[in-house]
Amino acid sequence: MKAEAIARWLLILLLPVLLLAALLLRSQGSSQAVELRARMPEQGGWTPTDMIMSAGQPLLLRLTSDDVLHGFAIGQSDEPAVDVFPGKMTELTLLFDQPGKYTYYCTRWCGANHWRMRGTIEVLPNPGQPDPTQVDVPNEESLFMRLGVELDGHPHTDLVPEQGRPDAHRAAALGIAPPESYLVPEYYRTHSPVEVFTALRREPFSASLSDQQVWDFVAWIWQQGTSSEKLAEGQELYTRNCAACHGTSGAGDGVMAAQVAAEYANSGHQSGPTNFTNPQRSLATSPAIQQGKIIRGGMGTGMPYWGPIFTEEQIWSLVDYLWTFQFDY
Amino acid sequence: MSRLELTRIPGIKTALRSRWPQLVLRVIALAGFALAIVAGISGTPVGSRNFAIVFVWIGWWALLMLVAVPLFGRGWCSICPIPMPGEWLQQGSLLKPQGKGLGLGWRWPNKLRNIWLQNGAFVLVALFSTVILTSPLTSALVLAAFLVVAVAASLVFERRAFCRYLCPVGGFIGLYSQVAPLELRVKDSSVCAAHTEKTCYQGSAEGYGCPWQVFPPGLVKNTYCGTCMECLRTCPHDNLTINLRPFGADLEKPSGRKLDEAFKAFIMLGSAMIYSAVMLGPWGFLKNAAYNIGSLQWLVYAAAFLTFIFLALPGLFYAAVALGQALSSNNAQVVRVRQRRPFSTHRQAFIAFAYSLVPLGLAAWIAFSLSFVLANLSYLWPVISDPLGWGWDLLRTAQAPWTPYLSGVTPILQAGVLLVGLLWAARTALRTPAAPGARPVEPRQQVIQALPVILFCSAVSFGLLGLLVA
Amino acid sequence: MLKRLRSRLANGGWKWGIFSILMLLILISPVPAFSAPPADRHIKINASSFEYDPGVIRVNPGDRVTLELSSTDVTHGIAIDGYNLQVTAEPGQNQSLTFVADQQGTYRLRCSVTCGALHPFMIGKLHVGPNTLLLKSILIATLGLAVMIWTGTRQ
Numbered sequence: 001m002k003a004e005a006i007a008r009w010l011l012i013l014l015l016p017v018l019l020l021a022a023l024l025l026r027s028q029g030s031s032q033a034v035e036l037r038a039r040m041p042e043q044g045g046w047t048p049t050d051m052i053m054s055a056g057q058p059l060l061l062r063l064t065s066d067d068v069l070h071g072f073a074i075g076q077s078d079e080p081a082v083d084v085f086p087g088k089m090t091e092l093t094l095l096f097d098q099p100g101k102y103t104y105y106c107t108r109w110c111g112a113n114h115w116r117m118r119g120t121i122e123v124l125p126n127p128g129q130p131d132p133t134q135v136d137v138p139n140e141e142s143l144f145m146r147l148g149v150e151l152d153g154h155p156h157t158d159l160v161p162e163q164g165r166p167d168a169h170r171a172a173a174l175g176i177a178p179p180e181s182y183l184v185p186e187y188y189r190t191h192s193p194v195e196v197f198t199a200l201r202r203e204p205f206s207a208s209l210s211d212q213q214v215w216d217f218v219a220w221i222w223q224q225g226t227s228s229e230k231l232a233e234g235q236e237l238y239t240r241n242c243a244a245c246h247g248t249s250g251a252g253d254g255v256m257a258a259q260v261a262a263e264y265a266n267s268g269h270q271s272g273p274t275n276f277t278n279p280q281r282s283l284a285t286s287p288a289i290q291q292g293k294i295i296r297g298g299m300g301t302g303m304p305y306w307g308p309i310f311t312e313e314q315i316w317s318l319v320d321y322l323w324t325f326q327f328d329y
Numbered sequence: 330m331s332r333l334e335l336t337r338i339p340g341i342k343t344a345l346r347s348r349w350p351q352l353v354l355r356v357i358a359l360a361g362f363a364l365a366i367v368a369g370i371s372g373t374p375v376g377s378r379n380f381a382i383v384f385v386w387i388g389w390w391a392l393l394m395l396v397a398v399p400l401f402g403r404g405w406c407s408i409c410p411i412p413m414p415g416e417w418l419q420q421g422s423l424l425k426p427q428g429k430g431l432g433l434g435w436r437w438p439n440k441l442r443n444i445w446l447q448n449g450a451f452v453l454v455a456l457f458s459t460v461i462l463t464s465p466l467t468s469a470l471v472l473a474a475f476l477v478v479a480v481a482a483s484l485v486f487e488r489r490a491f492c493r494y495l496c497p498v499g500g501f502i503g504l505y506s507q508v509a510p511l512e513l514r515v516k517d518s519s520v521c522a523a524h525t526e527k528t529c530y531q532g533s534a535e536g537y538g539c540p541w542q543v544f545p546p547g548l549v550k551n552t553y554c555g556t557c558m559e560c561l562r563t564c565p566h567d568n569l570t571i572n573l574r575p576f577g578a579d580l581e582k583p584s585g586r587k588l589d590e591a592f593k594a595f596i597m598l599g600s601a602m603i604y605s606a607v608m609l610g611p612w613g614f615l616k617n618a619a620y621n622i623g624s625l626q627w628l629v630y631a632a633a634f635l636t637f638i639f640l641a642l643p644g645l646f647y648a649a650v651a652l653g654q655a656l657s658s659n660n661a662q663v664v665r666v667r668q669r670r671p672f673s674t675h676r677q678a679f680i681a682f683a684y685s686l687v688p689l690g691l692a693a694w695i696a697f698s699l700s701f702v703l704a705n706l707s708y709l710w711p712v713i714s715d716p717l718g719w720g721w722d723l724l725r726t727a728q729a730p731w732t733p734y735l736s737g738v739t740p741i742l743q744a745g746v747l748l749v750g751l752l753w754a755a756r757t758a759l760r761t762p763a764a765p766g767a768r769p770v771e772p773r774q775q776v777i778q779a780l781p782v783i784l785f786c787s788a789v790s791f792g793l794l795g796l797l798v799a
Numbered sequence: 800m801l802k803r804l805r806s807r808l809a810n811g812g813w814k815w816g817i818f819s820i821l822m823l824l825i826l827i828s829p830v831p832a833f834s835a836p837p838a839d840r841h842i843k844i845n846a847s848s849f850e851y852d853p854g855v856i857r858v859n860p861g862d863r864v865t866l867e868l869s870s871t872d873v874t875h876g877i878a879i880d881g882y883n884l885q886v887t888a889e890p891g892q893n894q895s896l897t898f899v900a901d902q903q904g905t906y907r908l909r910c911s912v913t914c915g916a917l918h919p920f921m922i923g924k925l926h927v928g929p930n931t932l933l934l935k936s937i938l939i940a941t942l943g944l945a946v947m948i949w950t951g952t953r954q
Binding site (some may be wrong): 004010087 | 348352353356357359360363373374375377378379422423424425427715718719720727
């Protein structure tokens with residue numbers, strides 16, 4: 001009898017206690033934290049999608065993925081992105097000083113709908129803090145909005161360089177310079193290269209230049225408006241966010257291109273991601289249009305909208321980089 | 330008879346007879362089983378970070394296929410947790426008999442006293458295996474289903490009905506245990522003849538009558554003895570022992586050969602071949618077909634799977650056997666064609682020769698298992714610190730990275746195992762004796778009748794080599 | 800013991816002795832020197848869930864191989880059995896792995912980043928030269944079977 005009793009106690013000890021311990025440990029670890037689960041967008045994306053917290057109060061996030069490698073970052077923030085691994089927990093503490101609505105997004109490609117994997121964090125003001133909706137913050141309009149440019153047109157020109165890509169160095173080697181007015185960012189950003197070319201062609205300084213040399217000056221003007229740091233930043237942004245669809249060479253032949261084209265084939269829009277290496281289209285596009293497209297997205301074409309994700313500076317760096325598909329700097 | 334009675338070694342008999350080591354192992358196994366079910370249901374859906382997948386399909390499977398079955402036969406069955414809750418309820422105690430337990434105690438129906446149900450259960454699991462092996466929730470539900478069925482079986486039928494007639498794992502463990510170098514047998518059958526109570530089968534105050542419904546004095550093969558050691562405890566004459574014996578000793582015994590066991594050999598061999606192609610091959614469309622259950626591709630895959638293991642493979646084997654019989658018929662003797670052949674019917678020959686596929690199938694499964702076990706064994710370390718994928722780090726191994734082990738050597742091991750399996754299968758085929766009581770077969774006939782079977786085994790082995798090593 | 804050994808040898812065990820020697824010779828025999836000169840190879844591998852395209856790659860021993868991994872849906876990786884090399888790539892950001900294929904044989908490529916349910920079964924193959932293991936195995940198997948059949952059913 002005694003042996004049997006001992007045996008039964010052994011059973012009771014080893015089994016339920018283990019399970020109880022498991023459940024206890026779980027509830028203990030996550031008392032203060034919010035568990036954020038990541039799944040591919042087709043399977044639900046982020047859960048929960050929308051979070052609420054208070055300004056000045058830290059929020060502990062426990063991030064995990066239920067399928068593939070994802071990443072987490074807050075839009076327009078300097079904080080580095082954090083990888084979210086399948087089956088592992090990553091802890092991250094969020095702290096916002098300013099109330100407002102923030103967007104967070106996935107930073108590792110997880111399929112063609114990767115860009116849709118976003119969520120919002122509403123940061124409520126602390127008592128005593130001014131309510132953001134009542135504060136008069138001058139709303140800085142983006143360039144494309146101020147200009148009211150048409151983003152959904154089909155820019156096209158037949159006036160393109162005949163002898164290869166415009167090269168800024170060749171123009172610099174000539175020792176002359178176009179009028180200062182062309183170098184004002186507000187000017188060249190609001191005009192397409194072919195418009196700038198046509199204007200330069202009429203200027204006295206270009207009287208003795210060939211068409212190709214004038215194109216080189218267009219490239220030179222574009223180069224003056226950027227720097228190697230901005231181009232490097234633009235390249236990194238492009239590689240991480242755009243290359244999968246638009247291709248590493250900018251030709252619209254990225255690994256996701258075919259799928260995107262198929263998905264939007266019947267939308268009436270162009271089929272597939274834009275080919276930046278096509279001069280007939282690119283040279284007829286102004287940087288303002290590009291900025292607008294990036295901020296607002298493609299409106300039913302599969303081009304994501306990046307307004308809440310990138311800062312204005314980042315977007316200009318990206319636009320600067322896009323021109324390296326047409327110009328040699 | 331080269332047998333070494335292990336129970337003569339001091340300490341072994343006491344350890345086997347004592348209920349405590351066995352109970353401790355059973356409880357540990359049951360705890361692991363329970364954790365697997367809990368982890369599968371509430372843990373991360375990522376298979377490689379979930380205890381349910383890693384410990385069942387990598388850890389336990391490796392233990393079973395690479396160690397337990399080849400060396401200990403049905404040793405796993407001795408400590409398997411699945412029937413334990415039901416058995417404890419049925420017996421009413423964890424150790425010695427205490428009195429009456431629960432349950433109706435019905436006899437298992439005669440018509441079902443075979444392993445066809447187990448064959449079917451295994452095929453069912455096999456058809457859904459791609460999902461079961463990768464989805465923690467599905468795995469947990471399957472394991473829980475086994476548990477429920479086992480408990481129900483214990484409460485309705487007598488003894489270990491689930492283990493003997495329903496468990497899909499038991500089907501192949503039993504068949505392959507014929508290969509193992511350990512066996513549980515009576516020492517002296519005359520002692521049994523004189524003993525009228527037969528407590529080994531009826532039970533006594535010391536223990537239960539064989540839960541596996543095996544009659545120990547009649548034990549000739551390992552197939553249905555679950556090594557639970559009850560008979561060692563109940564025999565008043567200490568007439569039972571565990572012997573160390575040559576590998577594969579059961580394969581050459583002509584008694585107890587049945588069609589259900591023969592088909593089990595085909596099911597195992599065929600599924601090893603299909604898994605080698607689907608899971609370890611470079612063809613993504615096969616994997617997706619096997620995974621997307623319910624789709625048209627899966628239906629085609631399932632149909633091909635069933636056709637291969639139930640029709641194509643046995644059909645080819647039957648042709649090989651028939652050819653062997655035809656080639657080896659002895660023209661010099663009797664008038665009737667049938668009597669000239671070593672086996673009087675092709676069916677008899679088919680069943681007899683199917684046992685050559687036992688070492689072949691076991692080798693195939695070991696070779697197949699080596700690849701994914703060695704490549705993924707390193708998943709065990711993070712999972713013991715974080716079984717549910719909740720971010721724990723109990724033993725400080727949660728960050729251990731995935732590292733394939735012995736990846737350069739694995740093909741050599743696989744080839745070696747397949748080679749041994751092939752030669753052993755050939756040996757078994759050559760030594761396949763005619764039915765007891767039949768006319769003795771000339772050595773030359775014996776060899777010739779086995780040749781097409783050996784050809785079949787070679788084709789299968791080379792095919793597996795091609796899939797696993799090439 | 801000695802008597803048993805002698806009777807075994809007399810019965811046909813000597814045949815197995817010859818087999819053992821032949822098997823050893825086959826095993827240790829060096830692979831015939833490969834005639835093709837080592838070349839530089841650049842192979843682009845597209846990875847999707849759950850296969851590689853191309854799924855089978857053939858190179859010659861000594862080749863300097865660059866594998867460019869291009870993931871087409873989620874982040875994938877390649878780990879090469881035997882060489883113990885790894886590379887990981889996210890869609891849009893191809894990564895390359897360069898190595899010298901100095902080990903002859905057939906090696907599995909396995910995905911090294913969890914990329915979904917069937918991730919552990921995402922497998923490709925790298926053939927470096929002829930698969931001598933396969934050839935030797937078949938040779939030894941055939942030899943062994945021949946000896947076994949020749950020895951017949953005697954003990």
